[in-house]
Amino acid sequence: MYDIRPLEEEWKKYRKKKQRPWYLGIIIFLVLLFLIFFFSSSSKINFNSLSAYFYTLKSSVSFKEVKSENVQHTKSNIVVNGPLMRIEVDKQVIDKSESVEDAPANILVDIPILDGKDEGRSSRSGKARKKIHLDIIKTTNITAYKDVENRFKRSHDTDDSLFLARSYYKKGNYKKSEYWALETNKVNPNIEESMLIFVKSKMKLGRKNEARNILTAYMKKSNSHEAKKLLYSIENGKF
Structure with a gap:
């Protein structure tokens, strides 16, 4: 196997x-x-x-x-x-x-008002003051005019005195407009507007001969066109 x-x-x-x-x-x-x-x-x-x-x-x-x-x-x-x-x-x-209720007609004037900061700065450094416009109501804001008058007495700024002369003449207070026009002329006799306001204020107060004599003397000295126009209107009874 x-x-x-x-x-x-x-x-x-x-x-x-x-x-x-x-x-x-x-x-x-x-x-x-x-x-x-x-x-x-x-x-x-x-x-x-x-x-x-x-x-x-x-x-x-x-x-x-x-x-x-x-x-x-x-x-x-x-x-x-x-x-x-x-x-x-x-x-x-x-x-x-x-x-404001029933206020009289407003007069838009150029009123030089100082704010507190500018006034302090002006008294210290004698810098130019800022001027602003105010809308003065005819029968109010008496203190505003007083402030401008007091400021002029300190600074003798003709902007202030001329503003007062112009404003008082527009308000019809010719005695004060005559005074402030004269104050302006004392500081700067070359400002024609102050002389014209002075003459027109005298005319409104009734002193026409005095106003005419002053205006004639000024016109001969300056040969001003505005003075000639005013004298012509006075002499021809148009003022």
Whole structure:
């Protein structure tokens, strides 16, 4: 009888050798599956973390944009509300100015009034004073004229004295307009308006001969066209 055991051993070796590539292929396949699963799972984690990061960043940017919009809105409110407050103040001032009852006709005059700061600065350094326009009501603001008179006594500013002469003449107070025209002429004899107001005030006070003589002497000295016109109107009874 033949011994079968060696043949079986040989056949097993042959079978193992023949099946070895299959085993290797299965192992490689399993390894590949494991690697694919591992990388796919790790990539999912990375994508999730990245999406979470971008979501946080987007939320932060959105918050900053909303905050900046709120700041801009607040600033715009401040810019808008500022002028409205000033308009309300101006409206109150207008309402107060319109509350004067049955005031006489207004006279628009050029009155040189100093505010407190400019007056103090003027007394210390002798700088030029600021002039402003005031709408003076005919029968009131007597203290305003007194203030100008007192200021002229201190400064001898012909703007003040000429203003008083002009204003009193318009108001019909010819005695005072004559006085302040003369005071202006004493400080500066080259101001023609003061001389003309002085002559016209004398005419209104009834001293026509005196006014004519003064005007004639002034006209010969200055050859003034305005003086000639005034003298012509006086001599022809048109004044």
